[in-house]
Amino acid sequence: MLKKVLIYLIVSLLLSLFINRTYEHHLRPDSLFFSDCLSTSRQWETKIRRQGEPCYVFAGGSEVRMSIEPLSMLKEHGIRAINAATQAGNGTRCNIQIALDFLQKGDTLVLSMFPDVTSIGENSSHGGVNFCYTQQGSKMFADGIVLPNAYNISHLLFGDSSCYSTHILRILTRPRCIYRYSCKENARISESGRVEVFIRKTHISPSKSPQEIKKTPITHFSGIASLIEQTKRACHTRGANLIVYLPRHCRSSIFRQTYAQTALYLTKLGIPVLRDPHLGTWENNDAYSDTPQHMSIQGGQVYSAYIAQLLKNKDYWTQEELLHIIHAPQ
Amino acid sequence: MDFTTCTFWLIMLPSMAVIYLVNRLEERSIRRARYTKSCLLLLSLTLLYTASAETLFIFLFVTILAYFGCICARKTENIKRKTILIFLIIILLIPLTYYKYANFIIRDVIGLPWDTFRDLVIPIGISFYTFQTIAFCIDTLKRNQEIPTFIDYMNFCSFFPQIVAGPIERRDSLLPQVTNLHLKWDSSNTAQGIFYIILGLFFKMVLGDNLATAMHIGYDGHNAFQVWGNNIAFGFRIYFDFAGYGLTAYGIAKALGINITLNFMSPYTCCNVTDFWRKWHISLTTWFRDYIYFALGGSRTRFWFFNIVFMFLISGIWHGAGWNFIIWGTLAGVTMVIHRIYRQSGRTLPSLIGWGITICTMMFIWMFFYETNMSIVYSNLLTILSPSAYDAGDFISLMQNNATQGSHLIVFCFLSLVIILLEYISIKKYGHPYQILLNPAACGCMLLLIFMLHSQKQSQFIYFAF
Incomplete structure (x- = not known):
């Protein structure tokens, strides 16, 4: 009897591994959606890569994937950019890991970081780790950003109930939707890899209350320094550079202090931060589509052109400027 | 531990x-x-x-x-x-x-x-x-x-x-x-122990933990579906969480060659509240019965109804320090008294109707157990008693706005009902509610489900707080 129990235990473990990997590779909607995005970005990369002309590789969540338009950056400013972002739910570490795959010698990794980001710890999300592994396999171990953390390895072995239950509900209620949008009706992936969302909300309210945001800027997390250090090292081994930009949100100017504090913290770590004088806020409802992070088609074009200009001019914050903003009367 | x-x-x-x-x-x-x-x-x-x-x-x-x-x-x-x-x-x-x-x-x-x-x-x-x-x-x-x-x-x-x-x-x-x-x-004891341990962990990690994430704790709105959703999720959760602990404990003890009490005997298959409490947290219920209810005279006095309500009131206080626990205990006692009076009248309900009434009663009473803030309890009570809170649009908006919670609620309540049905079949077939789940094949399936469907957000065993 005991032998039989042990055999069942091993078979269950192996079967779970098989089902989990099959699901993550071939069935999980988020995974399929962002795999499509990344393969479009790959196609775009083959089009624009020229010998000796470095590219800017954008890493981050959906705030990048739905806002940064490499085509308009190339057309208007001659900036060769690749949108290698996925979704914030994957976690910052996984998003960096995904983007590292696009980096080549001389390139610059442009990392998007929310001032209130909460997913920078060593432990990544189940979906993030599995998506990374689906894209890169065991290559991930070399950088040490996501793996070989034991907790993250467990994500590769075991499933996550919320994936399955959400998938079941989606099949029952919105069978045509991939990810959170139906690709045909609500969104499309542009030639250069930006996701253009057609849904428009007339009024977008900030996703978190200002008080909550103020309490949790990334500077409060000790993990940020080690993450930046690991990312710098991974860029260095590829002969690439690292810069950070803090994305703009559709939210009130109360967030500017948080932005400045975060930018200052990163600058002190020796990371150049793109100098956006709007300090991460854009109180323009028309520039956004369905969330305070996802830009509309027009908003994204304007913003991408603006970022391209900053990249072209190598326009970064200085510590003095940021200190001045922090100490200025409110 | x-x-x-x-x-x-x-x-x-x-x-x-x-x-x-x-x-x-x-x-x-x-x-x-x-x-x-x-x-x-x-x-x-x-x-x-x-x-x-x-x-x-x-x-x-x-x-x-x-x-x-x-x-x-x-x-x-x-x-x-x-x-x-x-x-x-x-x-x-x-x-x-x-x-x-x-x-x-x-x-x-x-x-x-x-x-x-x-x-x-x-x-x-x-x-x-x-x-x-x-x-x-x-x-x-x-x-x-x-x-x-x-x-x-x-x-x-x-x-x-x-x-x-x-x-x-x-x-x-x-x-x-x-x-x-x-x-x-003793390989037989060890194998039996492992069956119980796997069943207990399945109850806790797959059903209990996932139902915990399906709940909207502290909900204070006017959507009756959300309140009932919370009640149902908690009703199933507390059973699978606590029975899961008890079954794992039973399995570990069994592997050591010691038999301890099985604290739950499938209470959700019962057709009346009296049976329900006989099969729910058995060791505590018998403790209160032996040392409080019998000490007060049990059912042999004229004030048997007072003894029952008092026993459940003490049980409520044992569970926690709060008015909500006092109301919960009193309500549990009152429902017991109502059932006893009904039974003494010589009438009986068809099993299915009795089961439905018992489940609804228990799911209603749990509302006073999981929510410790009395103003929220009062607001939720008004919501579920108000007919206007049962608008179909509210149900749709609930599923759209809280897709993860909604999907968890539907999927894991369905899975809970399947388990309860299996327990019912097991009682009918073997006379023991969990026998049907205590074999290598069933344990293999449960292990697979533990590996695949365990919640990423693990919650502590509810009764650790007591």
Whole structure:
């Protein structure tokens, strides 16, 4: 009897591994959606890569994937950019890991970081780790950003109930939707890899209350320094550079202090931060589509052109400027 | 002593291996028994210490005091013994009262604005071992039974599978087993134990934890579907969470060759509330029945209805310090009284209707258990009693706005119902609610589901808070 129990235990473990990997590779909607995005970005990369002309590789969540338009950056400013972002739910570490795959010698990794980001710890999300592994396999171990953390390895072995239950509900209620949008009706992936969302909300309210945001800027997390250090090292081994930009949100100017504090913290770590004088806020409802992070088609074009200009001019914050903003009367 | 953590198994499994090894090496049976008992006690106390040093200290205070209290009382005459017993029970209840009820009594009952006791952390398992110790004292002194050796007594009190969340064992059932403890490798017992452990972990990790994430804690809106969703999720959650703990504890004890009480016998398959409480948290219900209900005269007095309500009121207070627990206990008692009056009238309901009424009643009553904020409880009560809160649009918006919670609720309530149906079939076929799930194939399936569907957000066992 005991032998039989042990055999069942091993078979269950192996079967779970098989089902989990099959699901993550071939069935999980988020995974399929962002795999499509990344393969479009790959196609775009083959089009624009020229010998000796470095590219800017954008890493981050959906705030990048739905806002940064490499085509308009190339057309208007001659900036060769690749949108290698996925979704914030994957976690910052996984998003960096995904983007590292696009980096080549001389390139610059442009990392998007929310001032209130909460997913920078060593432990990544189940979906993030599995998506990374689906894209890169065991290559991930070399950088040490996501793996070989034991907790993250467990994500590769075991499933996550919320994936399955959400998938079941989606099949029952919105069978045509991939990810959170139906690709045909609500969104499309542009030639250069930006996701253009057609849904428009007339009024977008900030996703978190200002008080909550103020309490949790990334500077409060000790993990940020080690993450930046690991990312710098991974860029260095590829002969690439690292810069950070803090994305703009559709939210009130109360967030500017948080932005400045975060930018200052990163600058002190020796990371150049793109100098956006709007300090991460854009109180323009028309520039956004369905969330305070996802830009509309027009908003994204304007913003991408603006970022391209900053990249072209190598326009970064200085510590003095940021200190001045922090100490200025409110 | 959380069975779902690696720490527990990493301490328990090697320790058990050492105990078995010592047991095999030592040839003389008297010394072997002594070694085994000492090692088991050391393991139990170590596991208790992993919770906190304070937990261990309070446990030792309660148990050692009860032991020497019993020795002193046994030497005295009957009347004096009774006085000492009452005095002893009061002293044994002091730590429990201090940690669990001080804040409630001072702030809510007396109304003093003191914050001194607000942040007291209740030592894990205090309600369980205090009650087990009290039962030991009563049984020993009332029936004038022998005082066991100190090591046997300590093993009885601290037996690690059941110390933090029950079952609350009696001296007649557990003490003889720990006294005659002979750890021998028995593959049949071990296999049976593993079946129960897997079933318990499946209940907790797949159903209990996932139903916890399906709940919107602190909901204070006007959507009746959300309130009922929370009630149903919690109703199933508390069963699978607590029964999961009990089954795992039963499995571990079984693997050691010790039989402890199964705390749940599929209460959600019952067709009336009386049966439900007979099969829910059995060791606590029988404790209250034997030491409170029978002590008040049981059903043989004119005031039997008062005895029932009082017993459930005490049960509510045992669960927690708050008005919500008092209302919960009272309501549970009142429903019992209503059922008894109905049964005495000679009428019976068809099983399916009885089951439906029992489930609805219990799901309604749980609302007073999980929500400790009385203003939210009141608001939710008004919501579910208001017909306008049952708009179809509210249901659709609930599923759209909280897709993850909504999908979890539907998927895991469905899975819960499937398990309850299997328990029902098992009762009909084997006379035991879990027999159908205690075989290698079923355990293989449950293991697969544990690996695939365990929640990323693990929650502590609910009854650790009690």
